[in-house]
Amino acid sequence: MSHGTHSSIESHLPPDTKGPHTSRLGLIAVVATFGGLLFGYDTGVINGALEPMKADLGMSAQIEGFVVSILIFGAAIGALIGGKLSDLRGRRENILMLAVIFMIGTLGCVFAPSWEVLAVFRFILGLAVGGASATVPVYLAEIAPAERRGSLVTRNEVMIVSGQFAAFIINFIIFRIAGENSDVWRYMLVVAVLPAIALLVGMLRMPESPRWLVSQGRDDDALAVLKQVRSPERAAAEMAEVHLLAEEEKESQTGGVSDLAVRWIRRLILIGVGLGVFQQFTGINSVMYYGTQLLQDAGFSNNAAIAANTLNGLFSVLGITVGILVMNRIDRRKMLLGGFILTTTFHILVGLSAFLIPDGSPIKPYFILVFVVLFVFSMQATIGPLVWLMLAEIFPLKIRSFAIGICVFTLWIANAFVAFMFPPVVQTLGIAPTFFIFAGLGVLAILFITTQVPETRGKSLEELEDQFRAQYS
Amino acid sequence: MTVLVAVGDSREGQAALDAAIAEAQKLNTGLVVLNLSLSPLQLPSIPDGLEVRTAERHGAEDRDPVDAVLDEIANDNAIERLVIGLKRRRPIGKAILGSISQRILLEAEIPILAVKVN
Numbered sequence: 001m002s003h004g005t006h007s008s009i010e011s012h013l014p015p016d017t018k019g020p021h022t023s024r025l026g027l028i029a030v031v032a033t034f035g036g037l038l039f040g041y042d043t044g045v046i047n048g049a050l051e052p053m054k055a056d057l058g059m060s061a062q063i064e065g066f067v068v069s070i071l072i073f074g075a076a077i078g079a080l081i082g083g084k085l086s087d088l089r090g091r092r093e094n095i096l097m098l099a100v101i102f103m104i105g106t107l108g109c110v111f112a113p114s115w116e117v118l119a120v121f122r123f124i125l126g127l128a129v130g131g132a133s134a135t136v137p138v139y140l141a142e143i144a145p146a147e148r149r150g151s152l153v154t155r156n157e158v159m160i161v162s163g164q165f166a167a168f169i170i171n172f173i174i175f176r177i178a179g180e181n182s183d184v185w186r187y188m189l190v191v192a193v194l195p196a197i198a199l200l201v202g203m204l205r206m207p208e209s210p211r212w213l214v215s216q217g218r219d220d221d222a223l224a225v226l227k228q229v230r231s232p233e234r235a236a237a238e239m240a241e242v243h244l245l246a247e248e249e250k251e252s253q254t255g256g257v258s259d260l261a262v263r264w265i266r267r268l269i270l271i272g273v274g275l276g277v278f279q280q281f282t283g284i285n286s287v288m289y290y291g292t293q294l295l296q297d298a299g300f301s302n303n304a305a306i307a308a309n310t311l312n313g314l315f316s317v318l319g320i321t322v323g324i325l326v327m328n329r330i331d332r333r334k335m336l337l338g339g340f341i342l343t344t345t346f347h348i349l350v351g352l353s354a355f356l357i358p359d360g361s362p363i364k365p366y367f368i369l370v371f372v373v374l375f376v377f378s379m380q381a382t383i384g385p386l387v388w389l390m391l392a393e394i395f396p397l398k399i400r401s402f403a404i405g406i407c408v409f410t411l412w413i414a415n416a417f418v419a420f421m422f423p424p425v426v427q428t429l430g431i432a433p434t435f436f437i438f439a440g441l442g443v444l445a446i447l448f449i450t451t452q453v454p455e456t457r458g459k460s461l462e463e464l465e466d467q468f469r470a471q472y473s
Numbered sequence: 474m475t476v477l478v479a480v481g482d483s484r485e486g487q488a489a490l491d492a493a494i495a496e497a498q499k500l501n502t503g504l505v506v507l508n509l510s511l512s513p514l515q516l517p518s519i520p521d522g523l524e525v526r527t528a529e530r531h532g533a534e535d536r537d538p539v540d541a542v543l544d545e546i547a548n549d550n551a552i553e554r555l556v557i558g559l560k561r562r563r564p565i566g567k568a569i570l571g572s573i574s575q576r577i578l579l580e581a582e583i584p585i586l587a588v589k590v591n
Contacts, residue, residue, distance in 0.1 A: 253533040254511065254531060402536075
């Protein structure tokens with residue numbers, strides 16, 4: 001989960017020619033990879049580790065939901081604090097600190113003697129996950145040259161789901177090798193230390209963000225950084241752009257709580273909140289966190305479930321890749337509505353398969369698997385990346401920072417809520433009613449989009465603002 | 474001497490602006506228009522001879538509109554009068570968001586002209 005910075009400034013800069021700085025820029029891409037991978041790995045690793053963990057630590061469905069979701073609650077808080085800290089102390093220092101917290105959190109989980117200790121360290125890990133989600137994409141956007149900015153930020157999104165996919169595959173391999181061992185979940189978790197080390201080592205070689213340096217009045221330092229990562233002519237020319245963007249960022253932090261008194265602004269923020277909440281209420285992350293267990297409940301053996309779960313990861317990556325490719329060619333509203341119609345249809349089909357096909361039938365788990373995978377694919381190809389894009393483009397500049405902060409926070413809380421409720425609800429009601437609930441939420445989402453969400457593709461922010469003010473004041 | 478008017482994104486803001494133009498003309502002074510809203514301000518037609526300067530909220534320091542008003546007064550010694558708009562608020566809205574006008578009335582140290590909208 002991440003959001004890119006949005007800029008209305010057209011740049012007219014000399015092209016960045018090849019030179020010794022090019023390899024340093026290559027390193028930025030590597031750090032991009034590890035920031036996103038780590039994020040995905042840490043959120044996905046629980047999928048597959050959970051079943052042996054439950055057996056080993058004696059966890060009920062309620063405790064299971066608690067242990068899984070506490071990381072997400074931590075992430076909601078981490079995203080708030082992380083954003084503030086990276087403004088205060090700098091992006092680089094913040095990411096270095098986060099990499100260390102990642103390691104502490106991961107190792108604490110690996111060696112946890114009880115679920116209580118595990119929960120504490122998963123909360124700490126969540127703080128780092130949230131902090132990284134608020135800092136890494138910003139850092140990347142600030143240090144990358146304008147022509148590569150967008151692709152680096154979307155690359156980060158692909159890397160997040162790739163990290164989850166990697167976690168599913170590695171969990172599957174470890175389970176094949178050491179599945180009989182009651183500590184197998186600890187081996188799965190410890191692998192997440194590797195991308196954290198890569199992030200730490202990578203960041204140690206990276207410079208501070210020039211835009212942050214300018215916002216601190218350190219122009220000489222900013223120019224020195226630009227000279228490391230751009231050709232000499234380009235570096236000097238880019239200082240003006242960095243100043244403009246730093247100014248724009250300062251401007252984006254103007255609005256706050258008091259501006260909620262204005263009806264059309266309140267309305268826009270509610271739309272953003274609704275988009276984030278409904279994105280999570282598709283239940284995408286119940287598949288990402290509990291996919292293996294879901295497939296076991298559907299009738300697969302332990303071995304087959306953890307293998308089949310890798311398909312969830314694969315189709316998530318494929319989906320988001322397709323989504324990013326088509327995103328700017330289809331109207332936002334159409335794509336959102338199409339997405340929710342597809343996901344709701346597949347929710348109903350999962351529910352019907354679980355409800356109508358008798359338990360013990362060999363085809364039942366396969367039906368459920370196919371529809372879950374199709375759900376994951378259609379979600380990631382539409383609603384997943386699109387909601388992030390819309391959050392970045394619907395708010396007037398002066399309230400953007402505050403508004404996106406609220407939306408991202410509620411999105412995380414909705415994510416945590418679904419993660420918390422999913423295991424006990426599946427245990428009490430079963431798979432079919434759980435997916436019928438998701439389908440019901442999908443219908444609400446369709447109503448919400450039809451009646452509330454404006455079309456934003458191809459409209460300037462000014463046009464959108466005028467339309468909103470006219471409609472709601 | 475200068476008159477300062479705080480204009481929010483509301484009908485009372487527009488009423489305050491109209492009253493401030495009249496007040497500045499009556500006192501024969503300049504006018505500073507502080508835009509508290511988050512979008513560009515549509516100024517009404519300004520009478521000839523009236524000197525108008527506009528100021529904007531900018532950055533996190535101005536996140537609180539009351540701070541923006543008090544800072545403007547502190548930074549411009551010529552400002553000797555403040556014009557604001559008031560409206561009746563429901564207790565629940567006041568409890569959640571607070572009252573900007575009430576805080577300005579209590580915290581600003583220059584005379585204030587408060588106008589109401591019917």
